[in-house]
Amino acid sequence: MIVVIQCRDQIGLVAAITGVLARQGLNIVSLREHVDPSDNRFFIRIEVDGETPKDHLLLQLTPLLPGEAIISINPQPEKKIVVLVTKEYHCLSDILIRNHFKTLGASVQHVIGNYPAMEDICRRFEIPFTHISHEQLEKAIFEQQIMDILLRLQPDYIVLAKFMRILSPDFVKTFPARIINIHHSFLPAFVGANPYRQAFDRGVKLIGATAHFVTDQLDEGPIIAQQTIPVNHSYTAAAMMKAGKEIETSVLGPGPPPGVRRPGAGV
Structure with a gap:
């Protein structure tokens, strides 16, 4: 069982929370906690061994936590994900291979x-695929068709594996802290389109990729993971893009982060 909590910080939270778990006969297998001093927010992720009713555990924990606490209790560590794609295959193919060999840490539903x-490629891996064209459709109708599938499947996370469409605030609001994007740049540098061309024009010697949560602000959501590799003057923009695809696959492929690092990152 995974217990994820975020709330306003105060003294004694770790002791109070672990005390409840102990009284419920739950053995703590791993515990990660973090405090963001700027927001005075406390985050904790605890993996426990044992069984207790979810509703009962929520009743025991809620009175101990200050402010409007967010508590998530998930008896299954493996998450369900739906992947959104456009035409590029490198991130999706890596996800499907990892899913096939059960090394993804999640289960691809659609x-x-x-x-x-x-x-x-989805058919080869026996994963359901739905084509929803954005062409000659109003954005709201296009997104609603996608949303209908997501609301039916109720995935834990929605992964944008090179899905080259900007999602509306209403769409993002429907799935808060559940949409993960891979951006082909070491954010916050080179936001938006054509980051490799931007990097090439600036003569940078490090290129990277960033997995982050999607918010209303383009490419400004909480960062999950980043990597960089060195390049030199011999790299063209096309060569930088080819090298960057390897980093994108690596950063996105391991799946959601194992611990609580930023708001919404409790997985």
């Missing part, structure tokens, strides 16, 4: 593409 290009 793939949705705004082009049909990825249908064949």
Whole structure:
């Protein structure tokens, strides 16, 4: 069982929370906690061994936590994900391979593409694929068709594996802290489109990729993971893009983070 909590920070929270778990006969297997001093927010992720009714545990924990605490109790550590794609295959193929060999740390339930290009590889891995074209559709209708599938499947996370469409605030608000994007840049540098061309034009010698949660602000959501690799003057913009795809796959592929690092990152 995984217990994830975030609330206003105060003295004694770790002792209070672990005390409840002990009284319920739950053995703590791992515990990670973090305090963000700027927001006075406390985050904790605890993996426990044992069984107790979820509703009962919530009743025991809630009175101990200050402010409007957010408590998530998940008896299954493996998460369900739906992947959104466009035409690029490198991130999706890595996810499907990891899913097939059960090294992803999650279970791919469905793939949705705004082009049909990825249908064949999904069929090979026996993963359902739905093509929803954005062409000649109002954005609200296009997103509603995607949302209908997501609301039916109720995934824990929605992974944008090179899904090259900007989602509306209403869409993001429906799935708060549940949409993960891979950005082909070491954020906050080179936000938006064509980051490799931007990096090439600036003559940078380090390129990278960033996995982050999606918010209303483009490419400014909480960062989950980042990596960089060195390049030199011999790299063209195309060569930088090719190298960058390897980093994108690596940063996105391991799946959601194991601990609580930033708001919304309790997985």
